[in-house]
Amino acid sequence: MTDILPNESSATPPLVVRQNPDIKYLGKLLGDVIRSYGGEELYRRTEYIRSTSVDRHRGVADADAIDPGLDALSLDETTAFVRGFMLFSLLANLAEDRQGVAAEEGATVAEAITKLAAEGVDEKAVLALLDDALIAPVLTAHPTEVRRKSMIDHKARIAELLLMKDAGADNTPEGDVLDEAIMRQIALLWQTRPLRRERLFVTDEVQISQSYMRDVFLPVLPKLYGKWEKVLGARLPNFLKLGSWIGGDRDGNPFVDADAMREALSRAAETVIGYYLARIHAMGAELSISTELAAVPDEVLALAEASGDDAPSRKDEPYRRALSGIYARLSATHLKLCGHVPGRPSPIMAEPYDNPQQLREDLVTLAHGLRAGGKGVFATSGALGRLIRTVELFGFHLATLDMRQNSRIHERVVAELLAEAGVETDYLSLDEETRVKILRQELANNRPLVSPWINYSEETAKELSILHAATEAHEQYGPDVIVNYNISNGETVSDILEVYVLLMEAGLYRASADDKAAPTCPIMAVPLFETVADLENAPQVMTDFFALPEMHALTRTRGAQEVMIGYSDSNKDGGYLTSTWSLFKASQALTPVFEQAGVKMQLFHGRGGAVGRGGGSAFGAIKAQPKGTVDGRIRITEQGEVIAAKYGTMAVAEANLEAMTSAVLLRSLEPDPSDKKVQASFADAMDAISQTAFAEYRDLVYGKDSFRTFFRQMTPLTEIAKLKIGSRPASRTKSDKIEDLRAIPWVFSWAQARVMLPGWYGVGQALTAFDDTQKLKDMAQSWPFFQASLSNMEMVLAKSDMGIAARYAELVEDKAVREHYFNRIRSGWEQTRDILLEITDQPHLLAKSPALFNSIELRLPYIEPLNHLQIELMKRLRAGEEDSRIGEGIQLSLNAIATALRNSG
Numbered sequence: 001m002t003d004i005l006p007n008e009s010s011a012t013p014p015l016v017v018r019q020n021p022d023i024k025y026l027g028k029l030l031g032d033v034i035r036s037y038g039g040e041e042l043y044r045r046t047e048y049i050r051s052t053s054v055d056r057h058r059g060v061a062d063a064d065a066i067d068p069g070l071d072a073l074s075l076d077e078t079t080a081f082v083r084g085f086m087l088f089s090l091l092a093n094l095a096e097d098r099q100g101v102a103a104e105e106g107a108t109v110a111e112a113i114t115k116l117a118a119e120g121v122d123e124k125a126v127l128a129l130l131d132d133a134l135i136a137p138v139l140t141a142h143p144t145e146v147r148r149k150s151m152i153d154h155k156a157r158i159a160e161l162l163l164m165k166d167a168g169a170d171n172t173p174e175g176d177v178l179d180e181a182i183m184r185q186i187a188l189l190w191q192t193r194p195l196r197r198e199r200l201f202v203t204d205e206v207q208i209s210q211s212y213m214r215d216v217f218l219p220v221l222p223k224l225y226g227k228w229e230k231v232l233g234a235r236l237p238n239f240l241k242l243g244s245w246i247g248g249d250r251d252g253n254p255f256v257d258a259d260a261m262r263e264a265l266s267r268a269a270e271t272v273i274g275y276y277l278a279r280i281h282a283m284g285a286e287l288s289i290s291t292e293l294a295a296v297p298d299e300v301l302a303l304a305e306a307s308g309d310d311a312p313s314r315k316d317e318p319y320r321r322a323l324s325g326i327y328a329r330l331s332a333t334h335l336k337l338c339g340h341v342p343g344r345p346s347p348i349m350a351e352p353y354d355n356p357q358q359l360r361e362d363l364v365t366l367a368h369g370l371r372a373g374g375k376g377v378f379a380t381s382g383a384l385g386r387l388i389r390t391v392e393l394f395g396f397h398l399a400t401l402d403m404r405q406n407s408r409i410h411e412r413v414v415a416e417l418l419a420e421a422g423v424e425t426d427y428l429s430l431d432e433e434t435r436v437k438i439l440r441q442e443l444a445n446n447r448p449l450v451s452p453w454i455n456y457s458e459e460t461a462k463e464l465s466i467l468h469a470a471t472e473a474h475e476q477y478g479p480d481v482i483v484n485y486n487i488s489n490g491e492t493v494s495d496i497l498e499v500y501v502l503l504m505e506a507g508l509y510r511a512s513a514d515d516k517a518a519p520t521c522p523i524m525a526v527p528l529f530e531t532v533a534d535l536e537n538a539p540q541v542m543t544d545f546f547a548l549p550e551m552h553a554l555t556r557t558r559g560a561q562e563v564m565i566g567y568s569d570s571n572k573d574g575g576y577l578t579s580t581w582s583l584f585k586a587s588q589a590l591t592p593v594f595e596q597a598g599v600k601m602q603l604f605h606g607r608g609g610a611v612g613r614g615g616g617s618a619f620g621a622i623k624a625q626p627k628g629t630v631d632g633r634i635r636i637t638e639q640g641e642v643i644a645a646k647y648g649t650m651a652v653a654e655a656n657l658e659a660m661t662s663a664v665l666l667r668s669l670e671p672d673p674s675d676k677k678v679q680a681s682f683a684d685a686m687d688a689i690s691q692t693a694f695a696e697y698r699d700l701v702y703g704k705d706s707f708r709t710f711f712r713q714m715t716p717l718t719e720i721a722k723l724k725i726g727s728r729p730a731s732r733t734k735s736d737k738i739e740d741l742r743a744i745p746w747v748f749s750w751a752q753a754r755v756m757l758p759g760w761y762g763v764g765q766a767l768t769a770f771d772d773t774q775k776l777k778d779m780a781q782s783w784p785f786f787q788a789s790l791s792n793m794e795m796v797l798a799k800s801d802m803g804i805a806a807r808y809a810e811l812v813e814d815k816a817v818r819e820h821y822f823n824r825i826r827s828g829w830e831q832t833r834d835i836l837l838e839i840t841d842q843p844h845l846l847a848k849s850p851a852l853f854n855s856i857e858l859r860l861p862y863i864e865p866l867n868h869l870q871i872e873l874m875k876r877l878r879a880g881e882e883d884s885r886i887g888e889g890i891q892l893s894l895n896a897i898a899t900a901l902r903n904s905g
Helices: 021-038 040-058 075-099 109-118 123-130 149-166 178-190 202-232 258-286 298-305 318-338 356-372 382-394 407-420 432-443 458-477 493-505 532-546 549-558 568-574 576-597 618-623 641-647 650-669 676-702 706-714 743-752 763-769 773-782 784-799 802-809 815-840 850-878 884-901
Strands: 134-140 403-406 484-488 524-529 560-566 600-606 633-639
Touching (some): 021 040, 021 178, 040 850, 075 178, 075 650, 075 850, 075 884, 109 123, 109 202, 109 650, 123 202, 123 650, 134 202, 149 202, 202 382, 202 641, 202 650, 258 318, 258 458, 298 356, 318 356, 356 382, 403 407, 403 458, 407 484, 407 493, 458 493, 484 493, 493 524, 524 532, 524 600, 532 549, 532 560, 532 568, 532 576, 549 560, 560 568, 560 576, 568 676, 568 743, 576 763, 576 784, 618 650, 618 784, 633 641, 641 650, 676 773, 676 815, 706 815, 763 815, 773 815, 784 815, 802 815, 850 884
Parallel strands (some): 134 633, 403 484, 484 524, 524 560, 560 600
């Protein structure tokens, strides 16, 4: 793999694919590793397939005349070949991240401040916004990360070594030659098993996510705050925080229970307290200030005296003694919250901290003492200042854990509690109005429904158990540990009230004894509107919710109410364009509802990695939100392979977190120059276009049952379900209906088959049918929403390939079914491509996005052979061949294609 791609392509029209020097360097090392460890024959076969595939894409030879050499591979050679191409894609991802391929203009806070200043928005307005802001990426465990953590760790080490090389070093700090150290990591990748043998458990997902939190988020967030404070000249409030679903999201996951949540929280505490202990130990080694040479405030001396550190060698070193005491108390806190002493226990017996605020107070005492000593270098924040910020952001809980469950389970549990308590024997048969009346009566007093003398069903007992675990968590870790309770399939007001009734049973929701006072609850019930119909109904649900005096009082006291909007299921339900437009309109329609209630709106965007699940540029997506729907507050899910892509290294994480923050500032504060009449005209056009796209999509996907068979036979859905990539099943039920299939395998399957149908189908037909092409061009030129929608769709079209998809279609057994559906899909793809190029005035896809074009074009020659191998292996598996290497080859190809496509799940 010594010559990845030439600088010029002779295809028609001529397209320039630029070399990335890192890719060329890493590709050469990978080729050397394959030759050394796979043998000369494997290297030559791999190189032949690579070069012929590249030639096909360059157009230097007719594709039909090229023998790709795939048929000559044995099963052992096939798996080795797939691993080689997968590793190339992994290294290409690393190289692109280093070169800032995904960087977007204006995506730093400094640039946002400059732009806002030019538009008359000063820094005071920015600081005022941030004073009540919340920006939170929320890590979830949705199973689209196909790589083992070991693979990701080796990749991260290569990134570290390349940074040393950038700095001009020839050797590592340990004395190894850098080039050899990098090659050693690539050799380790080659010899590391890429596939998991066992299905992931919740504890595995917790461990993986917390490694990102420890290695990336803990050091990066304080660094970003320090950077932004230099720009704004003031200490900023803690508006950018980290969230997680892992260990609290039990919707469709039977393995998340009270014990799983306790384990997740305990491990989080172990991670963050261990991080604090390491930092305090390091500061103790550094802060050797002596009372004989420096004035030390009484507060620091008092902290030193109370530390329990009586070592004669440190008698005149109060900062070290104080840090010894802080370390001892943290060590005791570790024992209290995690059940065991830390790896480096303190020899001093001490009382644990009751809460992280006490730890912060001790650290602030030391910081004030250092600053009081003069106006020199100690006046700056430094490591101690960063640690104080870290404690403020992460506490003893590391990341705020969301709880989530399906509304159908809530209503069954509440129905059982009401029946057993003699309140209502058949709650499930009641209409919405009567349900709300009964639930409000229960919430008006603090009388429990649950009796210790009643044996409840397994489902109810499990739900009550995890709610009581949430109460324990608040007592142990503080109020920031669990703040939100997300309600899947949130369709009605009663869905929200049921959660508060359950929280009341755990002692978290408390009615006020005074009719004029508001009830209290440290956990907010958050409705998740997922389908197109739910999104349309969301404004009315929230209007009715705020009309309840006790709920209005609760939300006013809290200051904000969150609403979650789901991208994945709305897309599977109504197609790409209708989904994005429904989300836009729902957000827009919710704004006046919240304004009238006098409550801040906080939208939680349930985005996935693929465009079909809301993926794409977060910077562009936030800037494209309707005016008034962000206002400094937003939460966004980060799922599956996106976590590694966006937060795999500190540098990449820093860039992505800053882009998110910059976009929030711009969307919240930037004046909206658009003409309201023009915007209304655009919205009317989108309504018409969306209706056509919806009808086209629904007719294809849900029109006839035969489409289910076509989808399941054409795509590797069945094979994907066998991947050990998540702790939850691929389908919500045992049904083969698309309605019951989870959005993740739905999108993932189409991506593997290179169709990417959820990211574009129906759009081309709808845009072509619209009779005002000039208006479409105007919308593409000046409307951020339409621009972002087309941009994401364009990326999907560029990654799809109808030629390869046609080969997958050959897997469909019924010829008539195959031809009917695939011809329709191919025609729709061509329509979509053609109309997009027309209204964006481009000669080819991504002509105006050269970096992204370069990234995708670089990969295509490496993806195509993988697709062909996957198809052949699927044929053999489905024909009944039982060789285990066939299944392994398919699993490896799924891994390799997903790695190459990046945001495919």
